[in-house]
Amino acid sequence: MPIETKYRTCNLCEAICGLEIKVEDNKVISIRGDEEDTFSRGHICPKAVGLKDLHEDPDRLKNPLIKRNGQWHETTWEEAIAYAARSIVDVQITHGKDAVAVYQGNPSVHNLGTSLFSPDFVRSIKTKNRYSATSVDQLGHHLAAETMFGNGLFVPVPDINRTDFWVIIGGNPMVSNGSMMTAPDIRGRIRDIQEREGRIVVIDPRFTETSEKADEHIFIKPGTDIWLLMGLMNFVYQNDNIQLGHLADAIDEYKIEAIGQAVDSFDLDIVASRTKISKEKLSQFYTDYCNANRAVLYGRLGISANKFGGLCHWAINTLNILTGNFDTEGGAMFTNPAVNVSSKKSPVPRFGRWHSRVRNLPEYGGELPSSTLAEDILEPGEGQIRALITSCGNPVLSVPNGRKLDDAFESLDFMVSIDIYLNETTRHADVILPPATGLETPHYPIGFHNLAIHNTANYSDAAVDKSEGALYDWEIFSRLKKEVEEYRLEKTGEEKSDKPTFTLEQKLGFLLEFGPHKLSLEELKKHPHGLDLGALEPQLPKRLITPDGKLNIYPDIYQKAVERLVNSQVEEDHEFLLIGRRNLRSNNSWMHNLHRMTKGPNTCTALVHPEDAETYNINDGDHIKIRSRINVVEIPAEVSDEIMKGTISIPHGWGHNREGIRLQTASAKAGVSFNDLADDQLVDELSGVSVINAIPVSIEV
Numbered sequence: 001m002p003i004e005t006k007y008r009t010c011n012l013c014e015a016i017c018g019l020e021i022k023v024e025d026n027k028v029i030s031i032r033g034d035e036e037d038t039f040s041r042g043h044i045c046p047k048a049v050g051l052k053d054l055h056e057d058p059d060r061l062k063n064p065l066i067k068r069n070g071q072w073h074e075t076t077w078e079e080a081i082a083y084a085a086r087s088i089v090d091v092q093i094t095h096g097k098d099a100v101a102v103y104q105g106n107p108s109v110h111n112l113g114t115s116l117f118s119p120d121f122v123r124s125i126k127t128k129n130r131y132s133a134t135s136v137d138q139l140g141h142h143l144a145a146e147t148m149f150g151n152g153l154f155v156p157v158p159d160i161n162r163t164d165f166w167v168i169i170g171g172n173p174m175v176s177n178g179s180m181m182t183a184p185d186i187r188g189r190i191r192d193i194q195e196r197e198g199r200i201v202v203i204d205p206r207f208t209e210t211s212e213k214a215d216e217h218i219f220i221k222p223g224t225d226i227w228l229l230m231g232l233m234n235f236v237y238q239n240d241n242i243q244l245g246h247l248a249d250a251i252d253e254y255k256i257e258a259i260g261q262a263v264d265s266f267d268l269d270i271v272a273s274r275t276k277i278s279k280e281k282l283s284q285f286y287t288d289y290c291n292a293n294r295a296v297l298y299g300r301l302g303i304s305a306n307k308f309g310g311l312c313h314w315a316i317n318t319l320n321i322l323t324g325n326f327d328t329e330g331g332a333m334f335t336n337p338a339v340n341v342s343s344k345k346s347p348v349p350r351f352g353r354w355h356s357r358v359r360n361l362p363e364y365g366g367e368l369p370s371s372t373l374a375e376d377i378l379e380p381g382e383g384q385i386r387a388l389i390t391s392c393g394n395p396v397l398s399v400p401n402g403r404k405l406d407d408a409f410e411s412l413d414f415m416v417s418i419d420i421y422l423n424e425t426t427r428h429a430d431v432i433l434p435p436a437t438g439l440e441t442p443h444y445p446i447g448f449h450n451l452a453i454h455n456t457a458n459y460s461d462a463a464v465d466k467s468e469g470a471l472y473d474w475e476i477f478s479r480l481k482k483e484v485e486e487y488r489l490e491k492t493g494e495e496k497s498d499k500p501t502f503t504l505e506q507k508l509g510f511l512l513e514f515g516p517h518k519l520s521l522e523e524l525k526k527h528p529h530g531l532d533l534g535a536l537e538p539q540l541p542k543r544l545i546t547p548d549g550k551l552n553i554y555p556d557i558y559q560k561a562v563e564r565l566v567n568s569q570v571e572e573d574h575e576f577l578l579i580g581r582r583n584l585r586s587n588n589s590w591m592h593n594l595h596r597m598t599k600g601p602n603t604c605t606a607l608v609h610p611e612d613a614e615t616y617n618i619n620d621g622d623h624i625k626i627r628s629r630i631n632v633v634e635i636p637a638e639v640s641d642e643i644m645k646g647t648i649s650i651p652h653g654w655g656h657n658r659e660g661i662r663l664q665t666a667s668a669k670a671g672v673s674f675n676d677l678a679d680d681q682l683v684d685e686l687s688g689v690s691v692i693n694a695i696p697v698s699i700e701v
């Protein structure tokens with residue numbers, strides 16, 4: 001058989017790197033960066049070759065599994081889908097529509113079929129109990145976009161191709177490869193900023209891989225980023241640095257005044273005492289930011305998932321706006337993608353229209369905070385969740401209080417998982433539906449083109465054939481929806497949806513044709529290295545989609561949150577604060593069953609500062625116990641001055657030591673689950689986002 005060369009975008013992370021894949025007789029021979037890719041220019045990270053390993057992983061499920069008397073058995077698609085659909089409907093008939101919940105994991109947006117076809121299926125279930133990974137780490141971005149610009153998916157990204165001063169707070173793009181910011185080759189782009197005499201400043205409780213490449217690192221006490229940001233806002237007002245530029249007419253002046261009054265108390269003394277950054281350092285950083293020609297603030301997980309995560313993202317947007325670094329080159333900008341996911345106006349912000357049953361936390365975009373899922377299942381009473389659908393997510397490892405979720409999932413009347421692995425979550429299911437995945441699927445990264453630092457469009461055909469009899473994810477969702485509607489009609493007489501059905505290519509084709517660039521899928525297919533649609537351009541106020549067409553710089557919900565912040569007490573009743581971290585070869589829990597991604601030294605360690613280690617008589621490699629309010633875990637210590645004193649860091653995604661999983665490589669390494677310590681009761685009061693940074697813990701030796 002001749003060796004074929006296939007080009008496609010990598011779907012493992014947000015960077016959407018172009019890949020050149022050699023295939024012989026439906027076997028992957030090699031994977032390397034596509035030098036001609038219009039966006040990534042040949043860049044890839046070590047995870048790219050993981051796609052081959054994922055494709056060949058003997059633990060990957062190819063056929064549906066059904067549990068009978070506690071044992072798993074392979075079954076037919078017909079039986080598995082009918083069983084799943086009928087069980088969902090039966091639970092709803094007995095206990096009401098909301099008795100069935102849906103959890104969608106992060107890979108949902110990395111798979112075209114799931115992105116396009118799961119929404120119709122989820123809508124057909126008609127439940128208000130929907131959860132996803134969004135509320136674990138990125139809800140603040142969407143809430144700010146929804147309330148300030150009119151659509152939660154209209155999220156600005158830092159124009160790092162043209163900025164002179166990039167401030168990264170709580171993010172580590174050298175390892176994440178960009179998050180809520182699609183930017184392949186971060187290392188090269190950092191180098192470009194420095195070559196044009198720009199600067200990069202990282203603010204983080206840990207000296208990260210990005211800090212190593214940056215010009216300055218500032219340590220900050222975990223969870224206090226909001227004080228740093230409010231202090232900067234105060235500095236901007238005090239020093240008359242407000243420059244609204246072309247946005248002046250789109251912003252109500254009285255709101256600018258109201259913000260000035262609200263931030264008045266955030267002086268250097270109070271910010272220094274909260275953040276543990278010296279007044280001199282704060283003053284220098286604030287001055288540098290205000291003096292930079294083209295500056296941009298970017299905040300990610302460290303600020304997104306803490307007690308004031310929602311407010312942090314309002315503050316970042318507001319600072320970029322107030323200082324003239326918004327919707328301008330080198331500041332925070334909006335994309336103009338071929339498939340625009342944020343064109344629709346919401347008549348009212350989609351926030352707080354209903355609340356979670358037990359803790360009364362607000363919905364956003366039709367989803368409730370995932371930290372409430374376990375209690376919404378376990379707490380008896382009207383509206384209790386009795387059945388669950390999970391789609392490419394592993395909440396037992398990725399949502400706070402995984403042990404409680406274990407108990408909750410085990411108590412369900414029925415559970416179905418659409419997933420390629422028998423993992424820590426899906427082991428609780430009654431039936432698992434594994435779709436064809438990765439290199440076997442066509443791809444178009446809809447979500448990530450919407451967050452990209454340069455406008456491109458890139459469609460990929462499948463690189464290899466799926467295994468015989470396998471179904472694609474869109475086929476599974478379509479068949480589930482059809483079966484649910486037909487069975488419900490039979491049992492209750494409820495009418496089926498009369499919406500026409502489409503194929504994957506038809507759906508994508510419509511979205512492209514009706515998008516701003518009016519592309520045809522056929523035309524796009526002629527460009528295997530992608531189409532360059534140009535640099536980001538100013539788009540406001542024209543693209544604002546708020547009800548009054550203005551930029552709402554100070555929505556009501558943030559006014560109340562600022563009051564809460566001002567009245568908040570300093571919390572010193574903890575020995576340590578726990579933060580997470582990520583490893584380049586890992587993608588939360590996804591990649592741990594791939595030998596090449598997990599070989600070498602154990603990376604699931606607790607980082608402890610040398611002075612703290614001395615106090616507790618801890619040596620490098622010692623096993624220490626870390627206790628939070630909910631649990632205690634044992635983990636090897638790694639003594640390092642890269643972590644701030646008083647802080648401990650454990651990576652996310654580990655903990656493959658649960659019974660009943662079928663992940664040979666991951667089980668061998670096991671590690672400890674961060675979310676066995678993360679407390680489900682800790683959420684940002686404003687947005688409901690989980691608190692997975694600055695969790696109070698103690699050390700036991």
Ligand code: SF4
Nearest residue numbers: 010013016017045048
């Ligand atoms: S950076 Fe992300 S998209 Fe690029 S090769 Fe690595 S995992 Fe794939």
